Amino acid sequence: NAGVTQTPKFRILKIGQSMTLQCTQDMNHNYMYWYRQDPGMGLKLIYYSVGAGITDKGEVPNGYNVSRSTTEDFPLRLELAAPSQTSVYFCASTWGANTEAFFGQGTRLTVV
């Protein structure tokens, strides 16, 4: 099993550009999450989804959008990229609440 797959691994964006970070999981997990990781700040939740067609905001949703049209895929959209969005982004999935979270390898994004 591949687990949670994120693409791309690295990306440099110019201010004002947009992009989509892709995330797919093959474990048939209902719950999926997007986190951003900044040095010394831990993992901050951006958006999450408890099933296809259902999404909700986390701690830091501003500047991002998500969709969940299938159980497997949970893309994160950045519109009008800003330097403050420079970070490492992780997608994760779980079978349900209070169960092991499986993370992707991360996407390192730099906005210049």
Next chain:
Amino acid sequence: QQQVKQSPQSLIVQKGGIPIINCAYENTAFDYFPWYQQFPGKGPALLIAIRPDVSEKKEGRFTISFNKSAKQFSLHIMDSQPGDSATYFCAASNVGNEKLTFGTGTRLTIIP
């Protein structure tokens, strides 16, 4: 509002020593407390988890101690090895709250 406070931010221990990482939480509804281990360039991976019906859980060289009344839990690594050098995150969640809340992380270095 940070619901899980983790300390220290960084820790250097000699090989064979016992590093201890502490976390404190505020939400008394939390009933699942996992620890995640992250190596550079990788996503976090579940190391060990505890539920509040026990005060201690051991898995190999890793032990979680849990103090429900103090709302604190800690990770101890016995006979630490250089390969344990990584960033460690505590986290907390509860059924009915789909979001896994992370601490800010501890960068652990084990020196030979």
